[in-house]
Amino acid sequence: MTIILENICKSYGDLQVLDNYNLTVEWGRAYCLTGPEGCGKTTILKVFMGLEKPDSGQIHRMGDYKYPTLQSAYVSQADANLVMKKNAIWNVKKVHRWASKGRAIEELSKFIPVERQTIPVSELTPVERRFVEIVRALFVPADFIVLDEPFEGMNEAEREKAKAYILEIRGTRPLLMATRKPEGVDFAKIINLE
Numbered sequence: 001m002t003i004i005l006e007n008i009c010k011s012y013g014d015l016q017v018l019d020n021y022n023l024t025v026e027w028g029r030a031y032c033l034t035g036p037e038g039c040g041k042t043t044i045l046k047v048f049m050g051l052e053k054p055d056s057g058q059i060h061r062m063g064d065y066k067y068p069t070l071q072s073a074y075v076s077q078a079d080a081n082l083v084m085k086k087n088a089i090w091n092v093k094k095v096h097r098w099a100s101k102g103r104a105i106e107e108l109s110k111f112i113p114v115e116r117q118t119i120p121v122s123e124l125t126p127v128e129r130r131f132v133e134i135v136r137a138l139f140v141p142a143d144f145i146v147l148d149e150p151f152e153g154m155n156e157a158e159r160e161k162a163k164a165y166i167l168e169i170r171g172t173r174p175l176l177m178a179t180r181k182p183e184g185v186d187f188a189k190i191i192n193l194e
């Protein structure tokens with residue numbers, strides 16, 4: 001399955017963020033969009049997932065004649081998918097009605113001590129919250145993996161741990177990520193938007 005963004009244009013008011021942008025994402029491949037703050041990385045991820053509608057241009061989801069969008073495992077920037085007053089287990093479990101609490105604890109325990117899994121995620125450190133977002137996103141099956149600044153704030157050891165977890169669960173699914181600084185991103189083709 002190949003997903004192609006073709007001649008995508010997107011503006012917010014007077015600000016043109018994407019001007020005839022093209023991207024081909026092939027099955028089994030990993031890509032990392034990089035570039036300075038505000039250059040349009042998150043916008044591309046959202047257009048790719050079908051969360052933002054482009055002003056013009058085509059999105060080809062080949063082989064996907066039945067569904068308007070594909071299912072994405074999405075790690076959003078700045079913990080946008082987390083409910084801050086709820087705990088980590090609740091945030092992971094809510095991703096799917098069939099998700100089991102036992103499995104949520106098992107996965108979270110790879111990154112966060114059990115006693116910290118039951119406090120509101122607002123009281124976790126920013127890096128712990130990144131781990132919750134990653135576990136949450138990868139908890140249920142999806143067609144592809146989309147990561148927006150997944151390793152933000154992490155030291156090298158934390159990043160390597162998160163990376164190994166993501167790559168193991170990912171299998172052969174396509175992966176698209178975005179980051180201002182592609183440090184340690186040796187698993188993806190770097191696409192510089194500058």
Ligand SMILES: Nc1ncnc2c1ncn2[C@@H]1O[C@H](COP(=O)(O)OP(=O)(O)OP(=O)(O)O)[C@@H](O)[C@H]1O
Nearest residue numbers: 012015017036037038039040041042043044077180
């Ligand atoms: N919903 C929106 N309404 C108005 N402006 C927006 C909206 N979303 C994004 N923008 C603006 O579009 C530009 C591109 O935003 P985008 O989030 O895609 O950039 P980015 O490269 O991901 O930046 P960062 O590195 O900060 O995450 C920015 O100037 C941003 O302020």
